[in-house]
Amino acid sequence: MRRASRTRLRRIILIGVIGLGIWFLWHYQPLPVGGNSTNSSDEEVQVDSAEHFARTLKISVRVVKNFWEESSKHIREVTISNPGKIAFPATRWEIYFTQIYIPELGDLSNSGIEVEHIQGQLYKFVPSPDFQPIPAGGSLNFLYKSNGNSVVFTDTFPNWYLVYKDSKPLVLESTRGDPAKFAMIQDTPEAWKFESFSKSSEFDSHNPPSSADRFIRDSTQDLLHDPIPIIPTPLEVAGFNKQVRLNMHHGSWVIIGDPVFRKEMEFLAQAWQLRISASQPRSHYIHFFKQKNPLRYPKDLNYEVYNLDVSPSNNIITIVAYKAVGAFYAVQSLFALRDEEGELPSITIRDAPRFRYRGLMLDIARNFQSKGTIIRLIHLMAMYKLNKLHLHLSDDEGWRIEIPGLEELTSIGGQRCHDLTEGECLLPFLGSGPNKTNSGSGFLTVGDYKEILSYAVKNHVEVIPEIDVPGHAHAAVVAMKKRYIRTGSDKYLLTEPNDSSNYKSIQGFTDNVINPCLNSTYTFLQKVISEIYNMHKGISNLSTFHFGGDEVPGSAWSSSPACQPLFEQDVSLKVYFLDRLSKILASLNLDIAAWEDGFKETDRINIQREMLHQKNVYSYSWKNPPHMNLLKSAYSMANMGYKVVLASATNLYLDHCQEPDPAERGLVWATRFVSDKRSFSFSPLNLYSSTNVDIRGHYVEACEEDPMDCPKLEKVENVEGMEAVLFGELLTSVDILDYMLLPRLLAVAERAWHEAKWEVLPRGEQRMALLESDWTKFTNTLGYRELPRLDRFGYHYRIPPPGAIHNADRTMMLVNVTYPGQQVEISRNGGRGWAAMLSTKTKINPGEKIMLRTKVGTRTSRAILFNPQRSLSVEG
């Protein structure tokens, strides 16, 4: 507490000094009388209550500009309107809100409003003594400055809530659920562009794409069919003939084969309602063969190899596999080949993946995702032959797995609500609102986790649990403090009461690091790891434990009494922590994994691989954005003997926006956008040719300044694979999760399984031509087959808005879509009525205001204006 108030005081003084730069607007603005807004409140008597104000106050938020005399700041404007019949008073209220960009604290220059930091990214507005009531029918707007640039509407988090007098906290209804309700889309270049970074005078080249930009970007040829038989693309395909077809509805089909594949045969039998037969009929059967020696494949990929032959001429399907997983992938390929009428084309496939590790990281800590949602994702992963589910189970904002014997982790750390002492729950971070029924609350019970494991085993997906330590651990720190208070025992305590270190994590936490100098820290880790180990036993043995290891704030532990002896011996705490954790894991025969910073002393110094006690050490490389100006360490770590999983933020972080439009949901810290094409064009073995567009949209030669920054990959065998990364700040519903994940996940799956010819080529025309040709096949296959398939399973992938230009004499409009086959709808009356476009062209009148959207089933893309002017200066 002492620590927090000292920080606040310093900040207030600081603002006093530099406060000149910020100025303030606030005035009353009578609203038009007789609007709809007062309709429902007309009939009732209005009383001065929390309920009344929560229901009637209207909040709206706007980014004014990202440009500022100081670097990397932006100004927001908040408007609070009071359409009710009683004034919003001058005292005894607080409005809580989340912001990922740190606002300037203190009295906002005589505005009558102060901002206070609570914890993490939670803040509140409170009235200062100067605050004047907002009269009935009046409104207040005020400006404030925050760190960072805010170029997308989802930077505003929903569920602002009011604490009024002694009432329970209530969500301000106008902010409930989604920022789309009250955050205005950045609508000027000053608001939608990043300011220039100090290193370069170059301007942010991104603008919201116009319909012409989208048309040019998406002018891939419509092939009118799905040219790739299976996604991800198989290693070798022969005899593929869509005209020669086999029909599963004709004849009575059975499954026969080697009993080592019993589970895979049953899996197929269940899906297609077939019988497993002991005897071989003359035809109409699917035969599973066990192969003894898959010699023709790279040795360590042997186990996933399969051959598949669909032969319409004699009505026989043959699967040859070396291991069960190969048989399983043959079955998945059959699922992909079969159309809705039960027909399969003639085809012969030899297939094996390029990488052992083909993953998806899902963060269920920032927002919780249920067992059902996770199982649904495993199903999706199996469809596209992804085999590693990296589950981010803990973070500052939540602990999501039951650990028997440490109830506080989930009873407190797994819930969020308005409890300023965090005695009952964590604070309502990330816009989760004041009560416990929210997307930020929940956890997997031991039973849930085991069910997930069982489902994953059936689908040949390995679950890699991550507990993020020593940083990102606010939930655990709070929970174990409460346990200490309840039990009086410091057995599992993660922090010292007398540690006065003063730090703030990148996400604004002042108490989110566990102390590596306490023995109780390791008692805790031993306990947690053993319990997770036990959950895996008998279902799928735990083989790798991921300890996170990322983003530990610099001055954590500096004043820890327990750490002083280690400082005196000049021991690196990082190395000390790693050594003790590594020994715990070694005692359970577990491999160790972490984000790359977990194995680094500093951004430029990797820890020696040899100091870890494991056979395999997995480093997850994410810090590749050019503006981070760091050693591009993925290959240097591979060369040092680490097994590297590529999680390059610029291409694989699917929590980022999908196009540089302020109306497009997502994060932007690594790069302005991660389009499906950027994921598709990722080149794992030629990194520096595929990850060199900076956040402002300019190409940078990653290795120009210092070639040492870009080491050559010498030990290609240590590139274990790659994964799509989905952090959970914005994942407040399953629909949003689907939107962020799909269809980009298919592009990641394609790269993780199939090595394309262009990948190893340097940037240039040849690479571009081959890439474009592959991209055309891929988008056509998505549009004509895979997306409709996802529709049938109810996965709500993102539907991109269409593109449109006009012809030379401006009499016709031409439209285009990203995924050929999707339907465009047009509105000529401002979006009130929509009609399907039956052709890609239509007559237009000069100056006519036309809106467009893409339609799939009952779902549509965002509606856009027809705007034939180009604005974009960077490719998709």
Ligand SMILES: *[C@@H]1O[C@H](CO)[C@@H](O)[C@H](O)[C@H]1NC(C)=O
């Ligand atoms: C006004 O109130 C009536 C009665 O509650 C309701 O039916 C109507 O939809 C409301 N109109 C608006 C614009 O909110």
Ligand SMILES: *[C@@H]1O[C@H](CO)[C@@H](O)[C@H](O)[C@H]1NC(C)=O
């Ligand atoms: C998009 O436009 C280009 C150029 O007019 C055309 O060749 C292509 O077939 C169109 N694609 C789709 C999917 O409509």
Ligand SMILES: *[C@@H]1O[C@H](CO)[C@@H](O)[C@H](O)[C@H]1NC(C)=O
């Ligand atoms: C808690 O919040 C949820 C979601 O906003 C809402 O549906 C529910 O009614 C609230 N419960 C209480 C007790 O206020």
Ligand SMILES: *[C@@H]1O[C@H](CO)[C@@H](O)[C@H](O)[C@H]1NC(C)=O
């Ligand atoms: C914390 O510091 C106080 C005063 O310096 C001391 O009396 C107390 O024993 C310390 N507590 C712990 C747990 O070290």
Ligand SMILES: *[C@@H]1O[C@H](CO)[C@@H](O)[C@H](O)[C@H]1NC(C)=O
């Ligand atoms: C902490 O553990 C270390 C290593 O097991 C041991 O040497 C040390 O005595 C312990 N310290 C305390 C205070 O128990």
Ligand SMILES: *[C@@H]1O[C@H](CO)[C@@H](O)[C@H](O)[C@H]1NC(C)=O
């Ligand atoms: C799982 O681990 C246990 C030891 O805990 C071992 O006996 C068993 O063989 C392992 N199972 C598999 C499938 O590796």
